[in-house]
Amino acid sequence: MGEALLAAYIQSLLNKLATGPLMNFAIQEGFDSELRKWRSMLRKIKLVLGDAEEKQMNDIEVKRWLDDLLVLAYDMDDVLDDFDYEALQQQNNSSSDPATSSSQLLDMLPLIKNITARFHDIEEQRNDLGLEANSGVRSSKISRRSEKP
Known part of the structure; x- marks a missing residue:
């Protein structure tokens, strides 16, 4: 990709x-932190994608890092979809049994912790690989443009 x-x-x-609905649900259920x-880590990772894209051509470890990041993003998307579904269910069925919703969220707690741990691994690897924010392809294109009279 x-x-x-x-x-x-x-x-x-x-x-x-x-x-709003997802974060409100997260606050209500206690997993907003x-x-x-996740949001903070994604923002940091997004800043280094240009550098990673450039370096992956010569460094197989950077390519693996990008592949791992993509798998993590897919898994994260699945979990967020589940949260969206739970939030909608809770919103639509305010009279439903709250114990059922809570037990489903308890089942998801290991997934949340797993994704957070994988994010930390991705962040450590980013540092080990020397990926830098706002560098790589985009910044070199910008500097070439500024050199032209």
Whole structure:
């Protein structure tokens, strides 16, 4: 997947994390701090995608990092879809049994923790690979444009 597509996918995840109903549900159920961590980590990762795209051509570890990031993004998207579904169910069935909803969320707690841990691994790998924010393809194109008279 190209950097532009991955960046767009990450932006769609950031948009999901910014939706009112999802965050309200997260606050109500007590996992909003995890979603805030995800949003922060996604923002940091998005900044280095240009550098990663450029370096993956010569560094197989950067390519693997991008592949791992994509798998993590897909898994995260699945979990956010589940949260959206639960939030809608809870909103539509306010008279439904809250114990059922809580037990479903307890089942999802290990998934939340797993994704957060994988984010931390991705972040550590980013540092180990020397990926830098706002560098790579985009910044070199910008500097070439500014050199032209």
